[in-house]
Every structure is written in structure tokens, then in C-alpha cells.
Amino acid sequence: MIYEIAEIQIKPDVHADFEAAVREAVPLFRASPGCLSMxxxxxxxxxxxxxxxxGWETLEHHTVQFRSSETFTAWRALVGPFxxxxxxVEHTQNALNGF
Structure with missing residues (x-):
């Protein structure tokens, strides 16, 4: 599994609205091929x-399939204004499980 970690800085005083927009986007990610968690x-x-x-099955599920999809456009329309x-954005993979 590959993890996409997007650091997002939002405008001041829009936390509740931003979090609501991300909540609204959950079904978009759930329906995206290769998306395992969010x-x-x-x-x-x-x-x-x-x-x-x-969490993505492969890097390409994010960088190729999702990024070129209408779902990505819908995601950015929901959260972009904030x-x-x-x-x-960075991608990671597990190197060690300590416990």
C-alpha cells in the first residue's frame, strides 16, 4: 500500500466548512479505483x-487514475475554495512496523 499525504493549509476561520466539504467528499474517494482508506x-x-x-493500492492509482478523473475535479471543486x-503532496510506503 502507498500512502498519499497531502499537507493542506486553509484560510483562517473556515475549519468547520472545510471539514464539512472533506466529509462530503468521502464517497468520491470510496468509489475511486485503488483507494483503500482516507x-x-x-x-x-x-x-x-x-x-x-x-491509502492507495499503487502509486498509479493516485497519480494516474485519480488525478486524471472527473472525481479529482469534483474533489477540488469541493475543497479548493478553502x-x-x-x-x-508526498507519497510514502511502510518501511518498518515497530509494534
Missing amino acids: RLERIIERQDTYHLVI FAAPPR
Whole structure:
């Protein structure tokens, strides 16, 4: 499994609306080929910053299939208005399970 970690900085004072928009997008991710999981985490030290963490079967499920789909366009239409800056996206894979 590959994890997409998108660091998203939003405009001040739109947290509830942003979180509602992400909640509305859950079915979009659930229906996307290769999407295995999705969660949104708010950074404690930087209140206007979130990590969207999405599990994909393969890197291509995200970078090729999802990014070129109408679903991606719908996702960005829901959440894009809340962005203070373009998201920073990285991909990770598990290197070690400690416990």
C-alpha cells in the first residue's frame, strides 16, 4: 500500500466548512479505483493546517487514475475554495512496523 499525504493549509476561520466539504467528499474517494482508506488530521501546532492521508493500492492509482478523473475535479471543486496555498503532496510506503 502507498500512502498519499497531502499537507493542506486553509484560510483562517473556515475549519468547520472545510471539514464539512472533506466529509462530503468521502464517497468520491470510496468509489475511486485503488483507494483503500482516507482520513483527515488537523495539525495541533498549526491550527490552519491539515494532513489528508489516503491509502492507495499503487502509486498509479493516485497519480494516474485519480488525478486524471472527473472525481479529482469534483474533489477540488469541493475543497479548493478553502485552500490558502496549493497542497504539498508526498507519497510514502511502510518501511518498518515497530509494534
